[in-house]
Amino acid sequence: MKKVIVPLGPYHPLFEEPEYFALYCDGENVVDAEWVAGYNHRGIEKLSESKHWDQVTFLIERICGICSTSHPIAYCNAVEDLLKIEIPERAKYIRSIVGELERLHSHLLWVGLAGHFLGYNTVFMWAWKYREPILDIMEMVTGNRNHYAMMKIGGVRRDIADDDIDIIKNILGELKGKLEMLTQAVLDDPVLAARLKGVGVLTKKDIKDFGAVGPVARASGIDIDVRRDSPHAAYNLVEWKVITCEEGDVFAKAVVRLLECFESIKIIQQCLDRLKGKKGEIEIEVRNIPAGEGIGHYEAPRGECFHYVRSDGTSRPVRHKIRAPSYVNIPTFKASCIGQTIADVTIILAGVDPCYCCTERAISVYDVDKKKKIFDGKDLIRLSQEKTRKIKKELGFKDE
Amino acid sequence: MNIVEKLKGKFGNKIKDIKLHCDKRIYVEIEKQDIIDFVKFIFHDLDARFITASGIDNLDSMEILYHFSVDREDVIVSIRVFLDRNNPEIDSITKIIRGASNIEREMYELLGIKFLGHPDLKRLLLDDKFPEGVYPLRKTQEKLEK
Numbered sequence: 365m366k367k368v369i370v371p372l373g374p375y376h377p378l379f380e381e382p383e384y385f386a387l388y389c390d391g392e393n394v395v396d397a398e399w400v401a402g403y404n405h406r407g408i409e410k411l412s413e414s415k416h417w418d419q420v421t422f423l424i425e426r427i428c429g430i431c432s433t434s435h436p437i438a439y440c441n442a443v444e445d446l447l448k449i450e451i452p453e454r455a456k457y458i459r460s461i462v463g464e465l466e467r468l469h470s471h472l473l474w475v476g477l478a479g480h481f482l483g484y485n486t487v488f489m490w491a492w493k494y495r496e497p498i499l500d501i502m503e504m505v506t507g508n509r510n511h512y513a514m515m516k517i518g519g520v521r522r523d524i525a526d527d528d529i530d531i532i533k534n535i536l537g538e539l540k541g542k543l544e545m546l547t548q549a550v551l552d553d554p555v556l557a558a559r560l561k562g563v564g565v566l567t568k569k570d571i572k573d574f575g576a577v578g579p580v581a582r583a584s585g586i587d588i589d590v591r592r593d594s595p596h597a598a599y600n601l602v603e604w605k606v607i608t609c610e611e612g613d614v615f616a617k618a619v620v621r622l623l624e625c626f627e628s629i630k631i632i633q634q635c636l637d638r639l640k641g642k643k644g645e646i647e648i649e650v651r652n653i654p655a656g657e658g659i660g661h662y663e664a665p666r667g668e669c670f671h672y673v674r675s676d677g678t679s680r681p682v683r684h685k686i687r688a689p690s691y692v693n694i695p696t697f698k699a700s701c702i703g704q705t706i707a708d709v710t711i712i713l714a715g716v717d718p719c720y721c722c723t724e725r726a727i728s729v730y731d732v733d734k735k736k737k738i739f740d741g742k743d744l745i746r747l748s749q750e751k752t753r754k755i756k757k758e759l760g761f762k763d764e
Numbered sequence: 765m766n767i768v769e770k771l772k773g774k775f776g777n778k779i780k781d782i783k784l785h786c787d788k789r790i791y792v793e794i795e796k797q798d799i800i801d802f803v804k805f806i807f808h809d810l811d812a813r814f815i816t817a818s819g820i821d822n823l824d825s826m827e828i829l830y831h832f833s834v835d836r837e838d839v840i841v842s843i844r845v846f847l848d849r850n851n852p853e854i855d856s857i858t859k860i861i862r863g864a865s866n867i868e869r870e871m872y873e874l875l876g877i878k879f880l881g882h883p884d885l886k887r888l889l890l891d892d893k894f895p896e897g898v899y900p901l902r903k904t905q906e907k908l909e910k
Contacts, residue, residue: 401866402889410901448786575814575863588813593835594788659789659831659840661815672818672829685818692816692863 367395370706372713374403385697385713392705397697412684417443417517417653420681424671425511427688430473433466434664435671435686436515441596441660442671443517447650453601454644455519457635460598462506462514463662464628464635469498470665471621471628474714475550478618481710482559483749487550494542497535504528519647529636536629543629547622558755560615564700564712567612574699575692578667579620580716584612590663602634614715653677664689690716707747767810767839774805781844791829793844796854799830802843803857806832812841814861819871821902826852826877847877856882874901 372385382403388396408427412420424435437459444451451459472495479487499509505524506512514520524532550556571581581588589606591599607623609616655677661670667689674683693716700712768782768790778801781793794802806812812832820827826847833840847854856879858865868879869888876899879885890900 402887402891405889407900445785445789572813573862575861577813588835594838657785657791659842661833661840668815668833670815670831672831674820683818683820685816687816687867691866695863695866 370394370709372709374400383694387701387706387709389706392707394701394704394706394709397701399694399697409684409686412681412686414680416679417675417681420684421515421517422513424686425513427686429510430470431466431664431666431669431688432511433462433514434662434669435688437463437597438660438662438664438669438671439673439684440515440517441662442658442673443650443653443660444658445660446653446656446658446673446675447517449518449648449650451519452645452648453598454523454639454642455646456596456598456601457639458520458522458524458646459515460602461524461632461635462502462512462520463597464631465498465502465505467665468625468628469495469502471625472498474621475546475618478614478711478714479550481714481745481748482556483752484556487546490542490546490549494539494546497539501532501535504531516647517653518650519645521647523646524636524639526640529640533633533636536632540626540629543622543625547625550622551619554759555752555756555761557615558759559708559752560618560711561611561613563614563708564704564715565612566696566700570696570699574696576667576696577692578663578665578689579617579624580667580693580696582606582608583616583620585610588668590661590668594661596662598635598638599631601638602631604631614711617715653679666690667693707751710745710748767834767837767841770810771805771841774809775802788839790839790841791844792841793846796845796847799843799845799857800855800860803830803860806841806843807861810834810841814863815840817864817867817871819875819877819901821849821875823849823903825849826875828854828871828877830857852877853880854878855880856885858882873899875899876902 368389370387370389372387374382374384384400384403386398387394408423412423415423421436421439424439425432427435472491476488476491479485479491502512503509505528506514506522514522566576566580566584568584568586571584571586577588585608587606587608592606604627607620607627609619653675655675657672657674659672661668669689670687672685673681676682696716697713701709704712771779771792778798779792779794783791785791807814812834815831815833817831818829826849828845828847830843831840845854854877856868858868859881865884866888868882869885871877872879872885873887873890
């Protein structure tokens with residue numbers, strides 16, 4: 365059987381980090397997939413062993429620019445588990461606020477890019493426009509649009525000022541209306557439904573086998589969320605619910621992410637109400653880390669982020685193991701891409717949200733026998749966008 | 765302490781040590797030849813989710829912690845195995861849990877632990893040109909210094 369290898373990567377706008385996927389295709393259909401990683405291996409676990417406990421929080425923020433507060437929260441949870449300490453209540457609320465703001469901006473980023481890959485650039489423009497005020501709030505609260513440096517062992521580094529609370533609540537209130545409009549527009553669109561429903565389905569068994577987490581698992585009906593299952597920060601002090609879907613396709617993943625945005629807004633607003641007009645400690649002093657081991661996890665926008673630390677009583681960790689959610693979510697491609705068409709693979713890969721970076725596209729399709737280039741990256745996105753256009757025509761819509 | 769009782773009832777004296785850091789963190793030390801039985805029981809019978817495994821170089825031994833989460837009960841069970849540092853070998857659990865393949869490949873290249881019966885034991889992160897027999901996560905690196 366004649367097979368064509370479609371290389372995706374190492375640099376590709378679908379991936380947060382440079383990664384390489386080889387898709388083995390028979391005609392339009394993907395029959396096998398292979399993953400090559402390591403292009404962005406920076407040895408952070410080893411580097412962590414050479415840093416002071418307090419410096420590690422800054423180091424692990426640099427693991428990922430999009431979930432740059434999830435890793436510090438998980439790490440602080442791990443060290444606090446080792447120490448068996450409880451952080452002050454005010455610090456708990458602030459942790460949840462920063463964590464949920466991050467989830468909001470991360471999910472909107474995904475919705476925008478998913479829209480772009482499907483040829484819906486309006487969705488891309490809207491989602492990214494609505495993401496901007498969240499980054500403004502981040503700058504107001506933490507001083508930075510990314511890499512917030514808010515978490516520390518035993519609490520948080522900065523307080524949220526009383527004057528800022530009303531401003532943040534107003535921005536979020538406005539955002540909620542716009543998000544409702546965007547969500548309705550996306551979920552009611554028959555063309556998007558035709559492109560996304562039944563595409564890249566992951567069954568409950570796939571999720572268990574690969575240990576997938578986060579929105580990927582919840583879209584397949586696996587009801588797990590570290591925020592609820594393992595109460596920490598302020599997640600057990602406020603009202604919210606875990607969103608799940610049963611279908612397991614890319615559409616279900618979009619539904620989960622969009623509806624989670626509203627839960628995030630709900631959490632932030634309740635936390636802000638509890639902070640307003642009150643004073644309180646935001647950290648407890650931690651001087652020494654005794655010998656021992658600790659485990660901490662946190663629900664990052666992409667799923668459970670896991671940290672294991674071991675101390676020998678000195679000022680540095682002897683071992684710091686980190687497992688990011690994409691480490692277990694990415695291998696599910698093996699189950700979701702096979703049997704699908706090339707035009708759908710871009711959105712299936714994006715469906716897992718392996719984070720994105722807007723670098724140059726380096727993707728091309730080679731004919732293995734003739735060693736000749738058939739498509740390049742732009743052509744593949746064009747293929748995907750053309751498919752949407754065709755469906756629109758069949759459904760009787762006018763082209764944009 | 766439901767999970768601890770279940771483990772004790774099933775394995776009895778196969779368990780070398782059980783340490784409860786707190787109610788939510790259970791560390792179970794076992795011999796390396798029992799790893800498959802334990803993983804099967806925890807993954808299938810306790811219906812736990814495989815999180816990952818941490819390989820640690822203790823200088824006098826090599827240690828692996830297999831972390832499992834029982835999400836319903838908010839408990840993380842870590843199975844601890846000590847291996848001979850000069851010849852670290854253990855049965856692969858990839859046959860039971862597909863998702864364990866990558867972390868075993870990672871421990872293989874970074875710590876030099878061999879996973880017997882792994883379907884595709886090759887490098888995951890390191891470049892092909894990185895020298896053989898040098899393991900970046902080991903505590904001393906005599907070979908690299910030479």
